[in-house]
Amino acid sequence: MALAALTAAIQAGAQDKTKVVTKDSAVVSKPAASGIQAYDKVITKGAISRPGMFTVHLVDNKYFFEIPDSLFNRDILTVTRYVATPEHLKLYGGEKVNEQTLYFEKGAQNKVFLRVDLFYVATKDSTEALYKAVQTANVKPIAAAFDIKAINPANGNVVIEITDFFRKDNSVVSFQAEEKSEIKLGGLADDRTFIHSIRSYPINIEVRTTKTYTTSSSATPAGSAAGALTFELNTSMVLLPKEPMRKRLFDERVGYFANKYILFDDNAQSTKDFSTIQRYRLEPREEDLEKYKRGELVEPKKQIVYYIDPATPKKWRPYLIAGVNDWQKAFEQAGFKNAIVAKEWPEQDSTMSMEDARFSVIRYFASETANAYGPRISDPRSGEIIESHVGWYHNVMKLVHDWYMIQAGAIDPRARKMEFDDELMGDLIRFVSSHEVGHSLGLRHNMGASSQTPVEKLRDKAWVEANGHTVSIMDYARFNYVAQPQDNIGKAGIYPRIGMYDKWAIQWGYKNIFNTPDEYADRMVLNKWIIDSLKTNPRLWFGGEGKGEDPRSQTEDLSDNAVKASDYGIENLKRIMPLLPEWTAEEGDMYNNLQRIYKRASAQYLLYVTHVMKNLGGGMYVTQKSTEEAGNVYEYIPKERIKAAIDFMGRQVMQPPLWLYPAAISNKIKLNAMEEIGNLQNNFLNTLLNPGLLYNVLQASFANKDAFTVTEYLNEIKKMAWKPLSGNAELDAYQRNIQRIYIERLAMILKPKSIEEGKMLTNAERSDARIYAKMHLVQLKNELTTMPAASAIQAEHKKELITQINKILTNAAK
Incomplete structure (x- = not known):
C-alpha cells in the first residue's frame, strides 16, 4: 500500500476504498479504517532506532517495525533457538525450537498481516493456467494481524507495533503445542516474560526474549521448586533471497536430505511428487x-x-x-x-x-x-x-x-x-x-x-x-x-x-x-x-x-x-x-x-x-535403479549366505558364549551367565522360528529355485540346536534348555496365540509354514525316540520332550 493511497483513504473517511497488494499481487478494495497516527507521535524524539532489514524502534518499552514497501510479500525464514534452558531438562542452547517461513502483507482496514508460507505445492511458473488454481486452493494462514500505527512521510514505510507478538505466546516464534505438551508447559507467566532486545542487521533481525511458563511437572529441579520453567530464546528473522537458488531434485540413489512438494504442470496428466535436496549455494565467481x-x-x-x-x-x-x-x-x-x-x-x-x-x-x-x-x-x-x-x-x-x-x-x-x-x-x-x-x-x-x-x-x-x-x-x-x-x-x-x-x-x-x-x-x-x-x-x-x-x-x-x-x-x-x-x-x-x-x-x-x-x-x-540401468532392483540373499549365518548362530550363540563371563570380571561386578545367555538363546530362537520368517522362506522358495525350502531351513536350524551332548555338565544344561525352547517355539507356530484369543490369523500364521513345522516336529519326535541317553538326567529330559511333543500335536489337531 503506497503512502498516497493510505493518506487519501484517511482523508476520505470510512466509506472510501483503498488498494491492498496481496502476496500474489492481486488488488482488492477494502474500507479504510481510522487509527493511523502522525509518525512523530508514534516514533518520538526519545526513540532508540536501529536501521537494518527493517528499522527497529524502541519507544517507552514498546517495539516497532518500520517496514519498507519493497519488503512486503518477501519470504523471511524465521528460526527460534534456545539460548538458555532449565537445568536437567536435556534441552540446550543453540538447539532449534521452531522454524517457519513468514511474510508481511498489507491487509484490509489498515492492517498488516503476517502469513505463514508452506511450499507444499508448486507449478513450473506463474504463467501456467494451473498457477491460479493452485493459489486459490492454498490460502496461506494468517499468523498475526497488526494495526498500522503510522507511516513515515519521508519514505512511505509502514510502522507496526510487534511487542506482544514476540513477548506473548504463539506457535510461530515460540513453542508449538506438541513441544509444550512434551515438556509439560502450562500457561505463559506474563509478569515473568519480557523482551531483552531486538536488533536489526542488513538481512536479518535478532529477537532475544525470556519466557516463563507454569508447570505441574516435578521432573526438573526448577519445576519442582518454583512451579515454573524459564527459557531464554532467540528468534532470527532472515530475509530469503529475492531470486531462489535453482532447485536440485532428489534422487534416491544419492543420499541427501530433501524437502518434498507436489508439482502441478499444465503439460502433465497427473500431479508428480518431487523433492528438493538441501545444499549450500556454491557458485563460481x-x-x-x-x-x-x-x-x-x-x-x-x-x-x-x-x-x-x-x-x-x-x-x-x-x-x-x-x-x-x-x-x-x-x-x-x-x-x-x-x-x-x-x-x-x-x-x-x-x-x-x-x-x-x-x-x-x-x-x-x-x-x-x-x-x-x-x-x-x-x-x-x-x-x-x-x-x-x-x-x-x-x-x-x-x-x-x-x-x-x-x-x-x-x-x-x-x-x-x-x-x-x-x-x-x-x-x-x-x-x-x-x-x-x-x-x-x-x-x-x-x-x-x-x-x-x-x-x-x-x-x-x-x-x-x-x-x-x-x-x-x-x-x-x-x-x-x-x-x-x-x-x-x-x-x-x-x-x-x-x-x-x-x-x-x-x-x-x-x-x-x-x-x-x-x-x-x-x-x-x-x-x-x-x-x-x-x-x-x-x-x-x-x-x-x-x-x-x-x-x-x-x-x-x-x-x-x-x-x-x-x-x-x-x-x-x-x-x-x-x-x-x-x-x-x-x-x-x-x-x-x-x-x-x-x-x-x-x-x-x-x-x-x-x-x-x-x-x-x-x-x-x-539396489535402486532407473529404467536405463541393467540388473534387478530386488535379489534374494544367496542360499550359501543364509546357511553360513545359521552356522554362525550355532557356533557363537547356541554354543554358549561363556567367554563373556571370565572370573576376573564376574567376581568384581554382578553377572548371571545362565540367566543372560538363556535369555539371549531364547530371543534368537524366537526370531529364527518366527512364523513371519518361515513365511518369508516359503515365499522365497517359490520365487527363487535356488532358495531354501522351509523343510531345508528347519533342518539347518535343527542341526544348530540339537547337537550331541558334550558330557560337560554346564554346557549340557544350556543345550537341554535350547531344546526345550525349540519345542516351545514350534508349539506356538502350530497353535498361534491368536486362535486362543479369537483373533484373525495373519497370512504368516495360516500359511503352509505351519504344516511344514508340524511335519518337522513329527520327524523330531521320531529321532528323539531312537536317540541314546547317556545319563539319568538326559533320559528324563528326553522323556519330557516326547511327552511335550505328543501334547502339542494333539492340541494342534483340535
Whole structure:
C-alpha cells in the first residue's frame, strides 16, 4: 500500500476504498479504517532506532517495525533457538525450537498481516493456467494481524507495533503445542516474560526474549521448586533471497536430505511428487566461470564457513576445525577449492551473535548426553542451506572412548586406558566432526557404504591404510574391528575418513550444471551422472539409512561378509575381555569403570550377532535403479549366505558364549551367565522360528529355485540346536534348555496365540509354514525316540520332550 493511497483513504473517511497488494499481487478494495497516527507521535524524539532489514524502534518499552514497501510479500525464514534452558531438562542452547517461513502483507482496514508460507505445492511458473488454481486452493494462514500505527512521510514505510507478538505466546516464534505438551508447559507467566532486545542487521533481525511458563511437572529441579520453567530464546528473522537458488531434485540413489512438494504442470496428466535436496549455494565467481567450465578449480563466490563455539575447550578446537576442513577435498571434486573452512569465533567482535542465523556454528553443550548432531536450516523454496548449528555434547568423548577401547583395543595399545591421550581423543573428535558436518552439508547416513569393502581387505595393511575401511564417513562404521593384532595395521587403517562415496555425493549435489532451462532438465543430467558413475564404480552405491530389509545396509557393521567380519570381531573381544579389569582400573574407582566398559563389550558382541541375523530368512538385496540401468532392483540373499549365518548362530550363540563371563570380571561386578545367555538363546530362537520368517522362506522358495525350502531351513536350524551332548555338565544344561525352547517355539507356530484369543490369523500364521513345522516336529519326535541317553538326567529330559511333543500335536489337531 503506497503512502498516497493510505493518506487519501484517511482523508476520505470510512466509506472510501483503498488498494491492498496481496502476496500474489492481486488488488482488492477494502474500507479504510481510522487509527493511523502522525509518525512523530508514534516514533518520538526519545526513540532508540536501529536501521537494518527493517528499522527497529524502541519507544517507552514498546517495539516497532518500520517496514519498507519493497519488503512486503518477501519470504523471511524465521528460526527460534534456545539460548538458555532449565537445568536437567536435556534441552540446550543453540538447539532449534521452531522454524517457519513468514511474510508481511498489507491487509484490509489498515492492517498488516503476517502469513505463514508452506511450499507444499508448486507449478513450473506463474504463467501456467494451473498457477491460479493452485493459489486459490492454498490460502496461506494468517499468523498475526497488526494495526498500522503510522507511516513515515519521508519514505512511505509502514510502522507496526510487534511487542506482544514476540513477548506473548504463539506457535510461530515460540513453542508449538506438541513441544509444550512434551515438556509439560502450562500457561505463559506474563509478569515473568519480557523482551531483552531486538536488533536489526542488513538481512536479518535478532529477537532475544525470556519466557516463563507454569508447570505441574516435578521432573526438573526448577519445576519442582518454583512451579515454573524459564527459557531464554532467540528468534532470527532472515530475509530469503529475492531470486531462489535453482532447485536440485532428489534422487534416491544419492543420499541427501530433501524437502518434498507436489508439482502441478499444465503439460502433465497427473500431479508428480518431487523433492528438493538441501545444499549450500556454491557458485563460481563471474570472472572464473569459463575456468570452472573447463574443469579448473576455482574459489566460490561465497565460502561455506563454520565457527567454533568459544565455550569449546581450547585443546579440542583444532580437531573440530580439521573435521570441517577435511571436506575441502570433496568439494574439489565438485570443481571448487577452499569451498569450506572452519574458524574460531571472533570473541571480540560485538557485532556478531551465535544465535544469528547468518552464521553456521559448531555449538558446544555442557551436557552428559553422549551424542552430536548436524542439522540444517534451508530455504524451503529451493533447498538452499542458509546455516547450520552443529550440536556437540561434551560426553560424546565418553562415547567415542568406549567405542575405541572395545573395537580397537586388541590392535592399538593407546586404547587400553580410561583416559586417552589428547592426540588420540583429538583424532576421534575429528572423525565425529567430519560426520556431523557431512549432515549439515545435506548428506544423509549411508549405512550400506561399509558393505562395499571386501572383508579380507580390512586385514590388508597396505590396502586399508591407503583406502580406509569404508567408502563413506556418513556410515556408522566406527573403527576397523576386523583387523587382528598380527596384521599390524596403523591408525590410517582403523579410523573412518571422508571416502570416495562422500566425494562423489558432494560432486553430484554441488557441481554446477549449465545450458539447461530448469531443474527438471537438470534432473536428466543428474540421472546420467549416476548411471555412468555406478557403472564405472559400483562401490558408490548408496545403501540408505539401514532401516530396510537389505542386510548390506546396517548400522555399526563392516565389510561385504557379516559372518566373517563378526567372527573376526568376536576373536578380538575374546582377547580383550579378560584384560578389561586392568584397562579400567583407576585409583579409588569402585569398579564403575569396569561395569561401564563391560556393558559396552557385551553390546558389541550383540551387534555382531544381529549383523549376521539380518541375513536369515527371506530377506532381499535392494539396489535402486532407473529404467536405463541393467540388473534387478530386488535379489534374494544367496542360499550359501543364509546357511553360513545359521552356522554362525550355532557356533557363537547356541554354543554358549561363556567367554563373556571370565572370573576376573564376574567376581568384581554382578553377572548371571545362565540367566543372560538363556535369555539371549531364547530371543534368537524366537526370531529364527518366527512364523513371519518361515513365511518369508516359503515365499522365497517359490520365487527363487535356488532358495531354501522351509523343510531345508528347519533342518539347518535343527542341526544348530540339537547337537550331541558334550558330557560337560554346564554346557549340557544350556543345550537341554535350547531344546526345550525349540519345542516351545514350534508349539506356538502350530497353535498361534491368536486362535486362543479369537483373533484373525495373519497370512504368516495360516500359511503352509505351519504344516511344514508340524511335519518337522513329527520327524523330531521320531529321532528323539531312537536317540541314546547317556545319563539319568538326559533320559528324563528326553522323556519330557516326547511327552511335550505328543501334547502339542494333539492340541494342534483340535
